[in-house]
Amino acid sequence: MSGYTPGEQPAIGERVVKLNTNENPFPPSPKVMQAVHEIEAEMLRRYPNPTADGFREAAAKVHGISMDMIMAGNGSDDVLSIAMRTFLGPGDLVAFAAPTYSLYPVLADLGEVKWATVPWGPEWGLPIDALLALKPKGIFLANPNAPTGTFVAISKIKELLTRFSGMVLIDEAYVDFAVENCVGLLQEHQNLVISRTLSKAYSLAGLRFGYGMGQASVIAEMMKVKDSYNCDAIAVCAATAAVLDQDYAKQTWEHIRSERERLSAELGAMGWNVLPSRANFVLAAAPDGDGKGAYLGLKAQGILVRYFDKPGLQDKIRITVGTSQENNALLAGIRALSAKAA
Numbered sequence: 001m002s003g004y005t006p007g008e009q010p011a012i013g014e015r016v017v018k019l020n021t022n023e024n025p026f027p028p029s030p031k032v033m034q035a036v037h038e039i040e041a042e043m044l045r046r047y048p049n050p051t052a053d054g055f056r057e058a059a060a061k062v063h064g065i066s067m068d069m070i071m072a073g074n075g076s077d078d079v080l081s082i083a084m085r086t087f088l089g090p091g092d093l094v095a096f097a098a099p100t101y102s103l104y105p106v107l108a109d110l111g112e113v114k115w116a117t118v119p120w121g122p123e124w125g126l127p128i129d130a131l132l133a134l135k136p137k138g139i140f141l142a143n144p145n146a147p148t149g150t151f152v153a154i155s156k157i158k159e160l161l162t163r164f165s166g167m168v169l170i171d172e173a174y175v176d177f178a179v180e181n182c183v184g185l186l187q188e189h190q191n192l193v194i195s196r197t198l199s200k201a202y203s204l205a206g207l208r209f210g211y212g213m214g215q216a217s218v219i220a221e222m223m224k225v226k227d228s229y230n231c232d233a234i235a236v237c238a239a240t241a242a243v244l245d246q247d248y249a250k251q252t253w254e255h256i257r258s259e260r261e262r263l264s265a266e267l268g269a270m271g272w273n274v275l276p277s278r279a280n281f282v283l284a285a286a287p288d289g290d291g292k293g294a295y296l297g298l299k300a301q302g303i304l305v306r307y308f309d310k311p312g313l314q315d316k317i318r319i320t321v322g323t324s325q326e327n328n329a330l331l332a333g334i335r336a337l338s339a340k341a342a
């Protein structure tokens, strides 16, 4: 089987404009750093609370649901892996619309779960009929999707949940940069599991913290599958402080949304074809159709973006929305490439 290929991670302090792994360009909330400084030796001597209850209480308050509808994970990748292992076994079939997050097939392969993909519908719409025609046991959907950034309307997800009785995992890693989310569908749909991460919206990719949401009976099944102490004491403490500081996080989301629109418009004006994004990144096709050339040309200038050597993506690069300054550096880098080609 093939493993997952992560994006490049240069050493801390290396001088690059890093727009390749969809990190938030702003630092975590000062309250997170304060919480980490206040950690006592006793907290590390003991095992942590096995279900990260401090975090679950805080997240329950933020989402207006009960804490037994939440499970904490060591990054949302952990939540995705737990969901796959809880609901799908060897020989079952899981379906995705492709392209999407390349970890899903890896998790399926690890569990000897069969997987199949269908192409996205027109305008990146959810191909419900084609997905159901595969007769899967489960469906995974990233919304906003990666690496496209495109968004499926919540009404379409509701339709899927109504027509399909198997488990539907909605991966909302990027949803805080969009406008709507699926939390409101949880009460009514027992077959829905939502995964979230603190890596992007809360500037904590290095911490490794995510969580899953579902009806209490569904979360109880996932709790049986997770590692006994899957979240460490420091991570729980920092993640709790992060979700409780909504004002700080929301400021970063606003800034990223407005920079996303500016970046999309300026790339469009330079002849790039940019997909409409609701995430903290944009997928853009190079005017000359050479995504790899753009990726290498930017890398030579110290600007890292992501290139996927896969059918349908070879003319494109994925650019994480950075600070205004980083985005200006990216735009200048692209201008330099076009000047060289002319």
Ligand SMILES: Cc1ncc(COP(=O)(O)O)c(C=O)c1O
Pocket: 021, 022, 074, 075, 076, 077, 078, 101, 142, 145, 146, 171, 173, 196, 197, 198, 199, 205, 209, 210
């Ligand atoms: C769609 C999607 N889901 C989940 C993740 C993983 O996030 P985490 O850092 O919480 O494991 C990513 C990371 O890039 C992603 O793109």
